Amino acid sequence: MIAAARQWAFDILVRVATERSFANLSLQDALGKGALSDRDRALCTSLVYGTLQRQRSLDAILQTHLSRPIDGLEPRVLAILRMTAYQVLYLDKIPGYAAVSDAVELCKSVRPKAAGLVNAVMRALLRDRRPAAVRLKDLTASVADWAERAAVIHSYPTWLVRRLEQTYGRSRTCSLLEACNEPPALSARVNRLRATRAQILSEFVEDGAAQASVLSPDGIRFRRGLDVGSWEPYLDGLVSVQDEGAMVIAPLLQAQAGERILDMCAAPGGKTAHIAELQGDAGDILACDVHAHKVRLIEETASRLGLASIKAVCCDARTLTAEAELQGAFDAILLDAPCSGFGVLRHRPEIRWQRTEADVLQLTKLQQGLLAAAAELVRPGGRIVYSTCTMLPEENEGVVRAVIETGTNALAWDDITGELPPLLVESAREQPGQLLLMPDLYGTDGFYMARLRKKET
Numbered sequence: 001m002i003a004a005a006r007q008w009a010f011d012i013l014v015r016v017a018t019e020r021s022f023a024n025l026s027l028q029d030a031l032g033k034g035a036l037s038d039r040d041r042a043l044c045t046s047l048v049y050g051t052l053q054r055q056r057s058l059d060a061i062l063q064t065h066l067s068r069p070i071d072g073l074e075p076r077v078l079a080i081l082r083m084t085a086y087q088v089l090y091l092d093k094i095p096g097y098a099a100v101s102d103a104v105e106l107c108k109s110v111r112p113k114a115a116g117l118v119n120a121v122m123r124a125l126l127r128d129r130r131p132a133a134v135r136l137k138d139l140t141a142s143v144a145d146w147a148e149r150a151a152v153i154h155s156y157p158t159w160l161v162r163r164l165e166q167t168y169g170r171s172r173t174c175s176l177l178e179a180c181n182e183p184p185a186l187s188a189r190v191n192r193l194r195a196t197r198a199q200i201l202s203e204f205v206e207d208g209a210a211q212a213s214v215l216s217p218d219g220i221r222f223r224r225g226l227d228v229g230s231w232e233p234y235l236d237g238l239v240s241v242q243d244e245g246a247m248v249i250a251p252l253l254q255a256q257a258g259e260r261i262l263d264m265c266a267a268p269g270g271k272t273a274h275i276a277e278l279q280g281d282a283g284d285i286l287a288c289d290v291h292a293h294k295v296r297l298i299e300e301t302a303s304r305l306g307l308a309s310i311k312a313v314c315c316d317a318r319t320l321t322a323e324a325e326l327q328g329a330f331d332a333i334l335l336d337a338p339c340s341g342f343g344v345l346r347h348r349p350e351i352r353w354q355r356t357e358a359d360v361l362q363l364t365k366l367q368q369g370l371l372a373a374a375a376e377l378v379r380p381g382g383r384i385v386y387s388t389c390t391m392l393p394e395e396n397e398g399v400v401r402a403v404i405e406t407g408t409n410a411l412a413w414d415d416i417t418g419e420l421p422p423l424l425v426e427s428a429r430e431q432p433g434q435l436l437l438m439p440d441l442y443g444t445d446g447f448y449m450a451r452l453r454k455k456e457t
């Protein structure tokens with residue numbers, strides 16, 4: 001019988017490949033059905049994330065055992081080969097024969113004709129005892145282009161590696177590529193209106209599985225996984241799951257009780273809720289998202305956390321400028337912009353294969369349009385926080401500079417060092433209006449954040 005974890009992981013991988021579904025959401029969905037034991041949940045997660053992360057490296061190695069181009073294979077057969085090669089090459093605790101035997105059985109159940117091929121390729125893979133890193137080094141030894149070589153070894157598209165190399169140099173790029181292939185740490189933000197961090201941490205005193213975050217006074221970092229969906233403090237609205245890096249962003253808005261706030265791109269509402277918590281739920285927050293189904297997520301977040309000051313609406317935030325009464329109406333605006341998402345590759349490994357350079361160019365236009373709209377909607381003297389979860393400079397500083405340099409909106413960089421956690425202040429010293437939090441520094445996702453102030457007229 002095929003191990004349940006492999007069957008589920010295979011189904012998710014096929015869905016990601018053929019329907020472009022999100023691995024993290026498909027996993028959440030599958031694991032939420034409660035059909036898998038804790039051990040199988042962990043294995044299923046590792047198979048899905050690991051196979052997607054290492055896809056390019058796996059393909060390069062698999063190709064050496066195939067007589068035809070690997071991308072010509074039927075998607076289900078390809079998913080079986082990749083998932084099994086991942087176990088053989090990257091997981092030490094899985095016996096190779098068990099993975100291969102399940103691979104053949106899986107193939108018989110979905111594509112019987114290809115079972116012989118799967119068996120032959122996997123046996124050949126098992127016979128070669130060299131570790132993946134050595135095989136990849138040998139395979140790329142004759143590749144002259146550094147970016148191409150690094151892209152195969154660390155498993156990324158070449159264009160992205162080249163772009164990072166141009167921006168950060170080779171050594172930092174390697175460190176980023178490695179960090180983004182690490183498993184993500186789980187972290188949570190305490191809803192300070194309902195609990196204290198000490199209260200939540202007290203649950204973990206005995207096994208030491210959680211510790212206070214050094215990046216946020218409300219943050220907790222876990223040393224092991226947790227079934228958040230059935231964790232009481234989560235169900236009772238005492239905590240939200242949020243990356244520690246993301247927790248640094250809402251405080252930059254300096255939102256005070258009574259202030260009118262706009263969160264332009266708000267779903268699923270993680271940062272909106274953080275703003276409301278920091279305002280003591282005594283502000284007036286308009287939270288927009290362009291997708292109706294995502295607006296419901298904002299409402300669910302607010303309701304779970306017991307936050308009444310958030311009003312969620314479905315609209316393209318750029319169109320708000322057409323409403324005369326909203327011009328200059330907000331004390332502060334968060335623009336957590338739609339972006340390429342390369343800072344969250346640890347949570348969404350597949351986006352490296354889905355996003356293209358052309359997407360990035362399109363995104364920068366959308367980001368600039370949204371920021372220009374924010375400049376119209378904020379009051380004179382008001383603040384705009386612009387953030388993304390990517391390390392690509394054209395979506396970050398490039399967007400902010402382009403909008404400031406139009407010269408029509410009276411925006412200026414605003415020093416954020418006073419609101420940053422002490423650990424990050426040094427990193428922002430050179431350019432005090434912005435910060436890039438890189439995934440290879442503190443084990444967080446990658447985030448860019450900048451604060452702008454509209455000059456008083």
Ligand SMILES: C[S@@+](CC[C@H](N)C(=O)[O-])C[C@H]1O[C@@H](n2cnc3c(N)ncnc32)[C@H](O)[C@@H]1O
Nearest residue numbers: 265266267268269270271289290316317336338
């Ligand atoms: C980075 S996510 C926001 C995450 C959110 N701030 C949080 O912390 O939970 C960007 C969001 O922008 C939304 N979006 C994209 N284009 C938009 C637009 N023109 N107007 C409003 N929302 C938009 C997307 O649907 C997506 O939910």
